Amino acid sequence: MRDDGELEGLVGDELVGEVVPHTGWVWAAMEPAERRARMRELAEWVDWLIDNHWLHNTVPPCWYLHPPVREHLTALYVGWVRIYCAEDGQAGGGRDLAEAEWIATLHNFAPYLQVATCLSGGHQ
DSSP states (O other): OOOHHHHHHHHOSTTTTOOOOOOOOOGGGSOHHHHHHHHHHHHHHHHHHHHHTTOTTTSOTTGGGOHHHHHHHHHHHHHHHHHHOOSSSOGGGGOTTHHHHHHHHHHHHGGGGOOHHHHTSSOO
16 A cells, blocks of 8 residues: 555645546646646555555555556556546447456556565665
8 A cells, every 4th residue: 555644745735625627647747736636536546456456466555656657557547437437428438348458458567567676665
C-alpha cells in the first residue's frame, strides 16, 4: 500500500472534497489543483487494483514517485474507466472482448509496474 503521508505531500491537502473537471490525463499539462485531485483519484483506484488483482508484489508502495510506473498505471486507469464506466451504454467502445483485452493489457504491463529496489519496502 502507498504511504498516504508521502502522497499527501506530493498532491497537497487543500482540495479535500473538491471536484475538478476532467480535461485529459497528461500530468505535465495539468494545473496543480487538477494534478492533486487526479493523483488522489488514481491512488484510490491503484489501491483497488493492487488488492483485487493481487499485485502486492508487483506495484511498489511508492509507485507515484516513479514517472514511468505512474504513466503505465494512468493508462490502465483511463482504459478501465472507458471500459467499465461508460455512461453512454457503450462500455468497451462496442468491442466484444474489451474487458478481456484490458485484463491482458494489465498482465502485459505488469513488468513495467515493478521497481525491484522499492518492493522490499524502501523507496530508491
